[in-house]
Amino acid sequence: MANFVMPRMGADMTEATLVAWKVKPGDEVSRGMVVAEVDTAKGVIEVECFQPGKVLELVAHEGELLPVGAVLARILGPGESAVEAAQFAGEHREEISGVATAKERAATKAVPAPARKPGAGAVSSSDRQPITPRARRMAEQAGLDLANLRGSGPNGAISVVDVEQAIKARVGNDTAGSRAVAGPAEPESAGRMRRAIAAAMEQSNREVPHYYLRTTVDMKAGLDWLTQENATRSVARRLLPVTLSLKAMGLALRQVPELNGFWTEGRFQPGSGIHIGFAVSMRGGGLVTPAIHDVDQLSLDHLMARLTDLIPRARTGRMKSSELTDGTCTLTSLGDLGVAAVWGVIYPPQVALVGTGQTALRPWVVDDEVLPRPLMEVTLAADHRASDGMIGAKFLETIGRLLQSPQAL
Amino acid sequence: MSRHTATEIREAIGAAIGNIAPEADWAGVDKQADFRRILEIDSFDFLRILVELSEKLGVDFPEAEYGRLVTLAGLVAYIESAEQAAEG
Numbered sequence: 001m002a003n004f005v006m007p008r009m010g011a012d013m014t015e016a017t018l019v020a021w022k023v024k025p026g027d028e029v030s031r032g033m034v035v036a037e038v039d040t041a042k043g044v045i046e047v048e049c050f051q052p053g054k055v056l057e058l059v060a061h062e063g064e065l066l067p068v069g070a071v072l073a074r075i076l077g078p079g080e081s082a083v084e085a086a087q088f089a090g091e092h093r094e095e096i097s098g099v100a101t102a103k104e105r106a107a108t109k110a111v112p113a114p115a116r117k118p119g120a121g122a123v124s125s126s127d128r129q130p131i132t133p134r135a136r137r138m139a140e141q142a143g144l145d146l147a148n149l150r151g152s153g154p155n156g157a158i159s160v161v162d163v164e165q166a167i168k169a170r171v172g173n174d175t176a177g178s179r180a181v182a183g184p185a186e187p188e189s190a191g192r193m194r195r196a197i198a199a200a201m202e203q204s205n206r207e208v209p210h211y212y213l214r215t216t217v218d219m220k221a222g223l224d225w226l227t228q229e230n231a232t233r234s235v236a237r238r239l240l241p242v243t244l245s246l247k248a249m250g251l252a253l254r255q256v257p258e259l260n261g262f263w264t265e266g267r268f269q270p271g272s273g274i275h276i277g278f279a280v281s282m283r284g285g286g287l288v289t290p291a292i293h294d295v296d297q298l299s300l301d302h303l304m305a306r307l308t309d310l311i312p313r314a315r316t317g318r319m320k321s322s323e324l325t326d327g328t329c330t331l332t333s334l335g336d337l338g339v340a341a342v343w344g345v346i347y348p349p350q351v352a353l354v355g356t357g358q359t360a361l362r363p364w365v366v367d368d369e370v371l372p373r374p375l376m377e378v379t380l381a382a383d384h385r386a387s388d389g390m391i392g393a394k395f396l397e398t399i400g401r402l403l404q405s406p407q408a409l
Numbered sequence: 410m411s412r413h414t415a416t417e418i419r420e421a422i423g424a425a426i427g428n429i430a431p432e433a434d435w436a437g438v439d440k441q442a443d444f445r446r447i448l449e450i451d452s453f454d455f456l457r458i459l460v461e462l463s464e465k466l467g468v469d470f471p472e473a474e475y476g477r478l479v480t481l482a483g484l485v486a487y488i489e490s491a492e493q494a495a496e497g
Contacts, residue, residue: 230472235459238472240452283430283449311453336451 002051004075006038006060008068009045009324010289011348012200015067016040018060027055029075032322036072041192042288043317045324053077059137070140131158138163193286204348208263209384212343215396217403218366219359219374225406242333243303245356245378247409248402249331250274250295256395258387259352260328268351268386271328277347278307279332280314288314289347291327300409335359341377351386354399355379376403412492413466418485425461429454440482455479468492 006016016038023035034046035055053075060072131139131151135158144166151158222244230238253260253274261270274296277289290313292298292306313319329350334342335358342355357377364373378399382392402409413421426435426448433448445455459470459478468491470478477483 227472234469235456235463238456240456242453283432307453308457312457 001056001077001080002053002075003071004035004049004073006066006068006070006072007047007321007325009040009321010042010200011203012196013040013042013068013324014196014199015065016045017065018062018072019044020062021058023055023058023073025055025057029053029055034320038321041196042286042324043319045317045319045321047072047321049075050322051075051077053080064140066140071136132160135160135163139166193282197287200347201345204345208346208348210346210381211384211389211392213380213382213389213392213396214341215378215400217376217378217400218364219376219403221404222406223359223374237301239300239304240307241335241359242356243300243307244403244406244409245333245354245399246276246278246292246295246303246331247298247300248399249329249354250276250298251402251409252395252398253329254296255398256391258391259382259395261351261386262328262349263351263383263386264349273328275326275328277327277330277350278310279330280311282315282317288317288319288324289327289330289332290314290319290323293322293326329354331356335376341379343379344381346381346383351383352392352395353381355381412496413488415485415489418466418488421462421465422458422481422484425458425465426450428461429458435481438481441480443479444481445479462488466492468495 009016017040019037019039021036023029023033029035029049030052031048031050033049035049036047038045038047056074056076058073060066060070066072138160139158142163144163151162219241223241226239226241226244233239253276257270258268260274261268263269273294275291275293276295277291279287279289281287290310292303292310295303298306310319310323327347327350329352330347331354332342332344333356335356337358339357340360341357344353344355346353355378357379359374359376361372362375363370364375365371366373378396380392380396423435426433426444429450430448435444435448438444438447444450450458455475462484463469466488468488470487474487477487
């Protein structure tokens with residue numbers, strides 16, 4: 001059995017309000033299925049399940065404001081019996097002495113009864129400290145930061161008694177607590193988003209040693225090819241130049257996988273696929289970077305269709321959780337706004353950010369002649385812990401080369 | 410494909426822009442000005458507007474004509490002449 005927790009949908013997310021459950025106890029769930037809707041600073045997100053199973057219990061209530069990591073529901077894995085899980089859940093609800101007993105029982109049972117998974121008796125391994133559901137709910141409603149809570153039970157396990165004492169001991173100065181207690185949504189969601197983005201950017205700038213590289217790409221071949229293509233297509237099937245940038249970036253990440261992934265726990269962890277976050281600005285301010293999955297494998301037509309689906313939803317805050325959690329690298333395309341080049345701040349825990357500026361006719365040397373060419377600046381902001389300039393340079397050079405052979409994209 | 414009145418064309422444009430920029434007072438925009446810049450509409454949204462107009466009015470917009478379509482006056486004029494051409 002597993003705890004289904006509130007996912008962190010972006011580096012700048014710390015909490016969300018559960019708006020609606022889309023499943024009930026007893027329902028079968030599969031990977032990718034939408035199980036709930038949550039309201040975040042970026043809008044209402046459809047939360048998808050990432051493992052198959054059956055819903056055992058809905059722990060969080062509609063309308064509750066919950067931090068990232070909070071248990072939302074309990075899901076029975078395929079092949080697990082409801083009886084075993086109910087027994088575990090029943091033991092789980094006991095006070096601290098009861099939980100200790102369950103753990104001890106599980107530890108002794110693990111050897112003679114292999115059907116019980118090792119560690120199943122312990123409270124969810126995804127939690128930092130063991131805590132009973134009742135105590136957790138009480139702590140969350142009171143706006144207590146569980147990370148600061150010391151439990152009195154074995155392994156620092158937290159009971160209802162611990163939470164009650166912590167609430168009494170808290171003096172009004174706890175700003176984190178009072179912010180949570182202040183109620184669900186703050187009146188101005190644009191302000192919330194701004195603060196969330198600010199926090200993520202601040203963290204990134206503080207913790208990530210950035211290095212920056214820039215290259216100039218002659219887009220004549222790319223744009224000529226696009227013009228030819230689009231002349232044969234009605235408006236509904238036209239391709240935008242940004243699809244070339246996305247595909248080139250996806251293919252380049254295949255060749256330079258050191259920039260496709262995350263810096264976590266002191267080391268680089270490669271992404272499971274090439275899922276490029278696409279920066280979308282929202283009307284009225286705000287920025288989201290939902291990911292397009294497997295960019296390197298999509299045709300330009302398919303990429304255009306993904307953008308057509310994604311951008312309007314992103315602008316109005318209707319995204320899926322997988323779009324917000326799965327990005328392995330990000331593209332910010334500011335060409336339409338007329339800027340020449342972008343020097344960005346990486347979205348943690350990613351290790352690279354590609355920026356493209358406006359494509360503009362400028363003088364360029366071609367075979368000893370100076371000719372007007374449509375030039376585009378492509379920039380890279382990269383995490384120096386994960387890569388060195390050589391890797392970054394190879395990456396940019398690859399993007400430039402791919403953009404100049406559009407028929408191969 | 411039937412011809413639309415100037416009013417119908419303007420309303421279709423207004424509806425298409427409204428879907429992209431609901432808060433915009435598009436009717437108050439200078440008809441000779443580049444409405445994309447004024448209403449902060451990027452290339453993706455501009456294409457969406459054209460797609461919607463194409464579906465509603467049955468007109469296509471070749472890329473080569475985009476330069477004429479960035480003002481409200483130009484957009485209306487293009488649609489009218491395209492419909493006229495289709496009939497004649």
